[in-house]
Amino acid sequence: MNRRRKLYDGKAKTLYEGPEPGTLIQHFKDDATAFNGKRHEIFDGKGVLNNRISEFIFTRLNQLGIPTHFLRRLNMREQLIREVEIIPLEVVVRNVAAGSIVKRLGLESGTRLPRSIIEFYYKDDQLGDPMVSEEHITAFGWATPQELDDIMTLAVRVNDFLTGLFAGVGIQLVDFKIECGRQYEGDMMRIVVADEISPDSCRLWDIKTSQKLDKDVFREQIGNLVEAYREVAQRLGILTETDNALTTGPRLVKSD
Numbered sequence: 001m002n003r004r005r006k007l008y009d010g011k012a013k014t015l016y017e018g019p020e021p022g023t024l025i026q027h028f029k030d031d032a033t034a035f036n037g038k039r040h041e042i043f044d045g046k047g048v049l050n051n052r053i054s055e056f057i058f059t060r061l062n063q064l065g066i067p068t069h070f071l072r073r074l075n076m077r078e079q080l081i082r083e084v085e086i087i088p089l090e091v092v093v094r095n096v097a098a099g100s101i102v103k104r105l106g107l108e109s110g111t112r113l114p115r116s117i118i119e120f121y122y123k124d125d126q127l128g129d130p131m132v133s134e135e136h137i138t139a140f141g142w143a144t145p146q147e148l149d150d151i152m153t154l155a156v157r158v159n160d161f162l163t164g165l166f167a168g169v170g171i172q173l174v175d176f177k178i179e180c181g182r183q184y185e186g187d188m189m190r191i192v193v194a195d196e197i198s199p200d201s202c203r204l205w206d207i208k209t210s211q212k213l214d215k216d217v218f219r220e221q222i223g224n225l226v227e228a229y230r231e232v233a234q235r236l237g238i239l240t241e242t243d244n245a246l247t248t249g250p251r252l253v254k255s256d
């Protein structure tokens, strides 16, 4: 059995020590949580889908020269990543009003925002990830002004890429969240995109019908989460018919 050292057990992913120094293994679980962990359910196949979708997106970001922690997918649920020092911020980019901004500012859900808006949330479960400003971030030293500039540049580039990617398959990118980390190489440090990008961390609406194809299906209990995620994967051309069978029903013991 698996005797790898577990380094971090999160709500939807587990991190293990990697095969070489400076690497980690990121394992995608089937768990979904919402409202800061108050609601928790397990969806058979979600981890497999998010592993594949996130691999697809991070591979393309790397190809475009947008640096990420992603190295390669290892098997159905795991990927090899570079070890980075996670910056304790959730960086949200919004194109269309939905979710918390609707409540906070009294907007109508679905309204296009005057321009893309970047928001920061301090990653702290006990505090419920409060929204913070650039002033808080630099004053408390969570990131330097230069790092914050790099983070915002990355966020805008990721938004441009994802908006086009999803529009090409009939999906509107409403908003998304990324996390960033510091990658050290010798004396050099650079900010890279870390964590995952998947329907857990994006709002994705069908362009024609506005049907939700993301974690809001679970948050709002309005349908079948795995079906929605599979639809995203299929539109992106990730899942073949065989793969499709693997995310449901009996599991193969072999991993790939």
Ligand code: TMP
Residues within 6 Å of the ligand: 092, 098, 099, 100, 101, 129, 175, 176, 177, 200, 201, 202, 203
């Ligand atoms: P919000 O509207 O709830 O603030 O969410 C904005 C975006 O961030 C949305 O795409 C969902 C994503 N998100 C996460 O990935 N993790 C979280 O914990 C929260 C609250 C939102």
